[in-house]
Amino acid sequence: MKLSREAEILAASPLFRGVDRAQLKLLALIAEARTFHDGEVMMAQGQEGDAAYVILSGCAEVLVKIGGRETLVAELDGNDIVGEMALLTESPRTATVRARGTVEVLRIGRDALLRMLQEFPGMALELLRVMTQRLERTTQELARTRSELERLKAEE
Amino acid sequence: MERTLFQFVWTHSWRSQTVIVLASAVSFPLILAALYIPKLIVNDTLRSNDFPKDVFGFEFEQVQYLVALCLVLLLLIFLNNGVKYFINITKGLTGERILRRIRYTIYQRVIRMPLTQLRQRSPGEVVQVIAAEVEPVGGFAGEIVATPVYQGGQLIVYLGFIVAQDAVLGLAAIILFPVQAYVIPKIQRIVVHLVQDRIRNVRAMTTEVTESVTGIEEMRLAAAAPWHLARISERLYVNFRIRYRIFLLKYAIKFANNVINNITPFFFYSFGGFLVIEGRMDLGALVAILAAYKDIASPWRVLLNFYQTFADISARYEAVVDSYGSEPLPEEEEPLSLAGKKIRLERVSSALPVSSGGVREVSLTLNPGQTTLVIGEEEDGRSELLRILSGLSTPASGLIAVGDEEGRNPIQRAAHEVSLVTRNPHIMNGSLRENVAYGMLAEHGAGDPPPDWDRRQREAQLTGATADTPEMDWVDYARLGLESAEEFDARAVEILELVGLQQELFARGLSIVIDPAREPGLVAAALKARETVRLAGEEMELENFVEPWLADAYLENASLAENLFFGVPDSPKADPLVEDPLALKALARAQIAGEVVQIGLEAAETLQTLLGSLGPESMLLDQLGLIEPGEREEYDAIVLRARRRGLRWLGRADRMQLVRLALQLTPMRHRLGILDDPQRRERLLAARKALRHLYAPPSGFTRFDAGGYVPGLPLIENILDGRPRMDRRDVHPSIEQRLERTMMENHIEDFVLRAGLRTDVGYAGNSLSTSQRRRLALARALVSRPSLLILDGVVDDDDAEQRRLRQAIRADLPEATIVYGTSNTEPAIRADQVVRVIGGRLVAAETDEPPRSGPEETEQ
Structure with a gap:
């Protein structure tokens, strides 16, 4: 069944790993289907967004504008989730995502997710855990980059 | 409003009251006759053998006489009840009209009340007064004259009848009336006080409930529900105590009445009986007195009840008049034109103290057609100054002059020519068009009156209300030199485009569902647009956005x-x-x-x-x-x-x-x-x-592939001849935007924009974002081409969009005097005059930081 497959895909994405399968099915049920064609912008850097996309099929490229030029920073394909920051905060998008070929996604709206979290606090905890791990990794990377920077400065 | 209930009711319904009294008078002999005929039937027809009888020259045999009397009786029954029916209807009508008048009058007074006074009342209280407090007045107004006259009349007739037979006995029958007439008003006075207490308490309670509903978020956050419950519980307890005391007293009165009414026969039986036994009184006389007393007691009891109800409702009426009917209303003044006139404030101080955001001794001159910038925080007096300039606030002292007219605030008389937009505008529940047109409504509705117009007019005249209905066309087209609703629509669309609501208007227009039979023009335009869009379909990538109505898919x-x-x-x-x-x-x-x-x-x-x-x-x-x-x-x-x-x-x-x-x-x-x-x-x-x-x-049912306009579908699906695909909603530009572009290129977008004017904005405009609400308010302010436009804290940012907007406003109103209020200390607005409000006082802009003067159009 469609929903089971979608729930599988959600479960495979790092954000929802560890969340109960039945709840993921429910999330897939209230999510909406979206399709993008080749070259279409799925989200634009700097614009407000209120949804995340889970890529069901196809691939997309993540571009960040650095010094006025768009630079490819990542590529996404099946099972990847993108734009999830918008689910929890109202900050503008940090990157542009553009479809490469036809992309089918599941759109998870902020409202829908918040309602899910209200319903299942366990799911909120799970999300929190994943986010914290990410923060930890980012902090570690930051520390490493800093020390690298210090080292380079020292070498100069 | 009239001071007392009786004055109010009599002044506004003396005609129908007279009719009721006359009808009651007519009914009286009818009732007596209806009682008399059965006696005739028994005594004169059945028990008598004296036939044939001669009545008015006709001869009757016994059976004929019986039939004749019965027919008369039947006729009397109909007449009698007919008159009763007529009286009841007239009473009801009179009551309803009085109720309509009193509600209308209070509402009228509320909306004309000086703002400072109105602000002290809670909306809940006003609702309570108009909806509930005056309600019983309506039920009672029809009785107010008829009951005392009719029952009093009966009382006098019976009394006269008895006294004529035997003066002493007559006086004996009413010997205790003075006692009742003395005691009952005494108790009733206490009841009236209690009724007033109750009204105050219920008003306070409605205020409390209103407050709870408006402040529900704070209440939830503070978990203050128990405290609020206790407050309401307290009010309800007080209410209970008052009501309990009221009915204690009411039943006490009833008790006293009943006892007294029954004691009189007690005297008759005891003393009268004694006298009869002693042989000093005739038994027949005693029976006659008892019967007569019974006749008297009934109207007397009704009169006493009437008095109680009257006192009760009078107390309510007076409570209403005290709070809403006694203050003199500001008089309607001669309207004043601001066009081309200088507005001068001289040492103006607001009624609001400076510590609460008021201003002191402000002097300022606005030259016609110039732009003035007022810099300062809202609470420093900026908003109050702008409110004074808009005529909303009346200063406590100082002088305001418009041209040669001087006064406390002559700007109030120019409401038609002043527009004020604040950061929190009030948007009405209604269509976009109604909201835009709100600033230019006429004195009276125009256009086709409703089918029951004559009746409405008669009722309106009888109740002092207006007969105009909101469904009529209220927009004052002539004020703008426009001739028709269509011309106004064009102006409204133009203004909404100017304030940046075009996209919203277009998207809304696309969503409406219309009745094709009533709007053939729209249907034709939509079908024409369908053709255009079909031709441009490839360029618009329609097949990627629209699911066509395919019969076999x-x-x-x-x-x-x-x-x-x-x-x-x-x-x-x-x-x-x-x-x-x-x-x-x-x-x-x-x-x-x-x-x-x-x-x-x-x-x-x-x-x-x-x-x-x-x-x-x-x-x-x-x-x-x-x-x-x-x-x-x-x-x-x-x-x-x-x-x-x-x-x-x-x-x-x-x-x-x-x-x-x-x-x-x-x-x-x-x-x-x-x-x-x-x-x-x-x-x-x-x-x-x-x-x-x-x-x-x-x-009626139309199939998707019928070829013409499908009535049940929104405009967009009719234009696209298909349904926008849900899974393509997030693509930018969206199908709506693509459609807008294509239709604008072909100059066929107008009917959609006009259709958008008719869409509803929801309660307080909640289907719009905050920014859209402000834009709508701005459109409302601009559409009437005001001579004085005041923008308090809106359109004051230094970005390209707002700069464009400011220029567009100036271009649309080249001759208007415009005042911007802003809290940006480094404002981007170009003005002819820049002033600062600090601590409620006006300070000219510092010279070391020269105001960027000059008309905004030169800015690039």
Whole structure:
């Protein structure tokens, strides 16, 4: 069944790993289907967004504008989730995502997710855990980059 | 308003009161006659043998006489009750008219009340007064003259009758009346005080309830519910105590009345009886007195009751007049024109103290056509100064001059020419057009009066109200030199474009559903647009955004109902197919009903599994929009029954419920996977073919591929001749934007924009964002071409969009005096004059930071 497959895909994405399968099915049920064609912008850097996309099929490229030029920073394909920051905060998008070929996604709206979290606090905890791990990794990377920077400065 | 209840009622209804009294007077002999005829029948006809009788020259035999008397009796019964009916109707009418008048008068006084006074009242209290407090006045107004006159009259007649027979006995019958007339008003006075207390208490309670509802978020956050409950409980307890005391006293009065009324016969029996035994009184006389007393007691009791009710309702009336009817209203003043006039403030101080955001001794001159910038924080006096300039506030001292006219605030007399926009504008519940036109309403409605116009006018005249209805055309086109509603629409569209609401207007216009019979112009425009869009389809990539109505394909973006019947009911108000028994019958005849029930069951089962872990009140169901929270248990029960008995043995109601669920299913939206099976789709498509000839409801039904305008579909689907694909909603630019561009290029977008004017903005404009609400308020301010435009804290940012907007406003109103208020200390607004408000005082802009003067148009 469609929903089971979608729930599988959600479960495979790092954000929802560890969340109960039945709840993921429910999330897939209230999510909406979206399709993008080749070259279409799925989200634009700097614009407000209120949804995340889970890529069901196809691939997309993540571009960040650095010094006025768009630079490819990542590529996404099946099972990847993108734009999830918008689910929890109202900050503008940090990157542009553009479809490469036809992309089918599941759109998870902020409202829908918040309602899910209200319903299942366990799911909120799970999300929190994943986010914290990410923060930890980012902090570690930051520390490493800093020390690298210090080292380079020292070498100069 | 009149000081007392009686004055109010008499002044406004003396004609009908007189009619009631006269009718009562007429009814009196009729009643007596109706009582007299039976006596004649018994005594004169049945017991007598003195026939034939001669009456008015006619001779009657006994039977004839009986028949004649009975006919007269019958006639009297009809007459009597006819008059009674007439009196009741007249009383009711009089009461209703008085009620309408009193409510209208109070509302009128409330909306004309000086703002400072009105601000001290709670909305809940006003509602309570208009809706509840005056209500009993209406029920009572018809009695107010008739009852005392009629009952008093009866009393006097009976009394006269007795006194004429025997003066002493007559006086004996009323010997205790003075006691009642003395005691009862004494007690009643206490009741009146209590009634006033009760009114005050209930008003305070409505204030409290209003406050709770408006402050509910704070209450929840503070978990203050118990405290509020205690407050209400206290009010209710006080109310209970007052009411308890009121009915204690009321029943005490009743008790006293009853005792006194019964004591009089007690005297008759005891003393009278004694006198009869002693032989000093005739038994016949005593019986006569007792009978007479009975006649007197009845009107007397009614009079006493009347007095009590009258005192009670008078107390209510006076409480209402005290709070809403006694203050003199500001007089309607001669309107004043601001056009081309200088506005001068001289040492103006607000009634509001400086510490609360008022201003002191402000002097300022606004030259016609110039732009003035007032810099300062709202609470530093900026907003109060702008309110004074708009005429909303009346200063406590100082002088304001408009041209040669001087006064406390002559700007008040120029309301038609002043517009003020604040950061929190009030948007009315209504259409965009109504909101835009709000600033230029006429004194009276124009256009076709409603069909019952004569009657409305008569009633209006009888109740001091206006006969105009809100459905009439209220927009004062002439003020703008416009001639028709269409011209005004064009102006409204132009202004909404100017303030940046064009996209919203267009998107809204696309969503409306119209009745083609009533709007042939719109239909023609839409069909023409369909042609244009079809030709431009390739360029717009339509096939990527729109699912066309293909007769032999299952539609992903349409519900099962739409897929089966391949169309929609004509009237948007008609029950959906789901509720139509004809539709269900057609499904059965197309031999698809079983499959539909099966689909419904599968959906119910899937939902049951998926929603199993949800709480009963879950918000997630709203998100899904397929079943109501309350229906979940029903579906669970149906699934259970279906499992136990099998689908075939399900009851009719259960099957209907499943059909209802199934028919809503839309593959793209609900994604339960139930409608994805190709063989099932084959069967459903085959049924679609069969249904084409099986379903034609009387209320009208149009199929998607009928070729013309499909009445039940929104404008956008009629223009696209298909449905926008749900899965393509997030693509930028969206189908609506593509459509707008194409239609603008072909200059055919106007009818959509005009249609957008008719869409509703929701309660307090809640279907709009804050920014859109401000823009709408700005449009409302601009549309009437004011001579003085005041913008308090809006359109004051230094970005390209707002700069464009400021220029556009100036270009639209080249001769208007414009005042901007801003808290930006480094404002980007170019003005002819820049002033600062600090601590309620006006300071000219510092010279070391030269004001950027000059008209804004030169800015680039």
